[in-house]
Amino acid sequence: MADKVGIIGIGVMGSAYAHHLIEAGFEVIGYEPDYGRAGVFADLGGTQAGSAAEVVMTCPISIISVPSIAALEAIAADIATNAAAADGALVMETGTLPIAAKEAARDTMAKVGVTLLDCPVSGTGSQAQSGDLGVFTSGDEAACKKLDPVVSAISRTHRYVGPFGHGSRMKYVANTLVSIHIAAAAEALHLAEKSGLDLKLTHDVISDHAPAATSAMFKIRGALMANDTFSPPQGSFDIWTKDTGIISAHAKSVGADMPVYSSTIPRFEAARDKYPTLDYGSVFKIYGE
Numbered sequence: 460m461a462d463k464v465g466i467i468g469i470g471v472m473g474s475a476y477a478h479h480l481i482e483a484g485f486e487v488i489g490y491e492p493d494y495g496r497a498g499v500f501a502d503l504g505g506t507q508a509g510s511a512a513e514v515v516m517t518c519p520i521s522i523i524s525v526p527s528i529a530a531l532e533a534i535a536a537d538i539a540t541n542a543a544a545a546d547g548a549l550v551m552e553t554g555t556l557p558i559a560a561k562e563a564a565r566d567t568m569a570k571v572g573v574t575l576l577d578c579p580v581s582g583t584g585s586q587a588q589s590g591d592l593g594v595f596t597s598g599d600e601a602a603c604k605k606l607d608p609v610v611s612a613i614s615r616t617h618r619y620v621g622p623f624g625h626g627s628r629m630k631y632v633a634n635t636l637v638s639i640h641i642a643a644a645a646e647a648l649h650l651a652e653k654s655g656l657d658l659k660l661t662h663d664v665i666s667d668h669a670p671a672a673t674s675a676m677f678k679i680r681g682a683l684m685a686n687d688t689f690s691p692p693q694g695s696f697d698i699w700t701k702d703t704g705i706i707s708a709h710a711k712s713v714g715a716d717m718p719v720y721s722s723t724i725p726r727f728e729a730a731r732d733k734y735p736t737l738d739y740g741s742v743f744k745i746y747g748e
Contacts, residue, residue, distance in 0.1 A: 462485070462486055463485065463486045463487075463488055463517060463518040463519065464480050464485045464486070464487055464488070464518055464520055464521065464522070464609055465487075465488050465489065465490075465508075465514035465515060465517065465518035465520070465521030465522065466480075466487060466488075466489040466490075466500075466505070466514070466521065466522050466524065467489070467490050467491075467511045467514055467521060467522070467523045467524070467525070467534055468490075468491065468523060468524040468525040468526075468530070469489050469490075469491035469493075469496045469497065469499070469500045469505075469524075470491075470496060470524065470526070471584040471587065472524045472553070472580065472584065472587050473489070473491070473522070473524040474496070474499055474500060474503065475584070475587035475588045475613070476522055476524065476587070476613045477489060477500060477503050477505050478503055478588070479590055479612050479613045480609070480612050480613065481503060481504045481505065482612075483612040485609070485612065486506070487503075487504070487505040487506070488505070488506050488508050488513075488514055488517050488518050489505045489506070489507060489508060489514065490507070490508045490509070490510055490511050490513065490514045491507070510537055510541065511533075511534040511537045511538055511542075512537045512538050512540070512541035512542035512545070513541075513542075515538055515542050515545040515548045515550060515573055516542050516544050516545045516548070518548070519547070519548055519549065520548070520549045520550075520551070520605070520606060520609050521548065521549070521550045521551070522550075522551045522553055522609070522613075523550060523551065523552045523553060523554070524553050524554065525554060526554065526697075526698065526701070527556075527701075528556055528557065528560045531552065531554070531556060531560060531561070531564050532560070532563070532564065534564070535563070535564035535567040535568055535575075536567065538550075538567075538568050538571065538573055539567045539568060539570045539571055542571050542573065543571050545571055545572065545573050546571065546572030546573070547572055547574075548572075548573045548574070549573075549574050549576060549602055549605060549606065550568065550573055550574065550575045550576065551576050551578040551596075551606060551609075551610075552564065552575055552576065552577055552578060552579075553578055553579055553580050553594070554579065555579055555627070555630055555631075555634065555698075555701070555702050555705060556627070556705065557627075557705055557708070557709075558577075558624040558627045558628070558709075561575070561577050561623075561624070561627065562623070562624065565577075565598075565623065574598070574599065574602050575598070576596060576597065576598035576599070576602060576603055576606070576623070576626075577596075577597045577598055577623050577624055577625070577626040577627055578594055578595065578596045578597065578598075578603075578606070578610070578626050579594070579595050579626050579627055579629070579630035580592045580593065580594050580595075580613075580614065581593040581594075581595070581630060581633045581634075583679060583693045583694055584693050584694070585679070585693050586679075587613075590613065590614065590615060591615050592613065592614040592615060592616075593614060593615065593616050593617065593618075593633075594610050594613070594614045594616075594617035594618075595617070595618060595620045595625075595626040595629040595630060595633075596610065596617060596618070596619045596620065596626060597619070597620050597621055597622060597623055597624060597625040597626035597627075597629075598622070598623040598626075599623075600619060603619050604619070628709075631705070631706045631709050631710075634702050634706055635706055635717070635720050637676055638699075638703070638720060638723050638724075638727065639719055639720055639723060640674045640675070640676035640677065640680075641676045641680050641723075641739070641740055641742060642723040642726060642727070642742060643674070643676075643677070644674070644676055644677040644680055644681045644684065644740075644743075645680075645684060645726075645740070645742050645743035645745075645746055646746060647665070647677070648661060648662070648681060648684050648685065648743060649743065649746035649747055652747075653747070658684070658685040659685045659686065661685065662677075662681050662682060662684075662685040665677060665681070666678045666681065666682075679693070680693075680738070680740035681740075683738055683740045683741075683743075684740055684743040689734070689737035689738040689740060689741040690736065690737055690738070691738075692736070692737055692738035692739070693738050693740075694738055694739050694740075695738075695739070696727075696730070696731040696734075696735055696737075696739050699727060699731070699739045700731065703724060703727070706720070707721075707724075723742075726742050726745050726746075727739060727742050729742075729745045730742040730744060730745050733745070
């Protein structure tokens with residue numbers, strides 16, 4: 460077990476990782492420029508570093524959890540410029556971002572001997588809090604194997620899926636299904652509502668007594684739909700918009716035909732425009748409007 464683990468980006472996901480790692484006995488060193496989030500991190504028992512470079516110089520394994528290409532670029536540049544003493548450090552990039560952006564960050568960090576691995580996570584914020592995540596590790600296989608104690612602490616399951624970038628490719632497949640399953644849950648519950656069925660009863664019955672019909676998203680987002688509780692959001696429309704753009708561009712680049720996925724996008728966009736601060740399961744509200 461690595462004694463110290465770094466976390467760069469201590470938002471919803473990063474703070475959940477920190478909690479599980481601290482519970483597992485790791486010393487967690489984190490960097491988060493937002494003072495409010497840094498305060499939460501300290502309350503969890505983590506130690507705040509002054510920069511991303513300081514994190515990777517202190518910790519043999521670090522996790523990056525940031526929402527944008529710009530944030531990843533800034534982190535990579537800081538490490539390449541200021542972390543010359545971090546030779547041999549491993550860094551997990553866990554976000555949903557374009558593969559080209561991760562490759563560029565990998566090449567930048569390699570200049571100082573830091574190995575970036577593409578390791579997206581699959582799951583919601585609430586699943587991160589409970590440790591019910593899947594992690595797709597990709598890159599150098601021996602390096603990914605060294606991540607096992609850390610990944611096991613923050614997730615329910617993990618799998619090595621191949622060369623660098625295959626983790627992201629697998630995540631695109633997973634997120635395609637997430638959107639389809641949420642839209643399917645919304646449509647099915649819309650039918651239930653129009654049929655005069657109680658939505659909470661329908662959700663309970665389908666979740667617990669229809670194993671061939673239910674899905675994780677029906678259980679999780681269907682509960683929000685049945686109870687009309689979309690705030691605070693478990694997943695924001697900003698994240699959905701980012702991920703959809705990445706997936707659509709990737710599908711186009713590889714020539715994948717995606718008619719079912721593509722058909723969900725206009726309804727999610729309508730929900731985003733009308734309910735921008737709610738969880739994107741609020742696509743349910745668009746049905747029948």
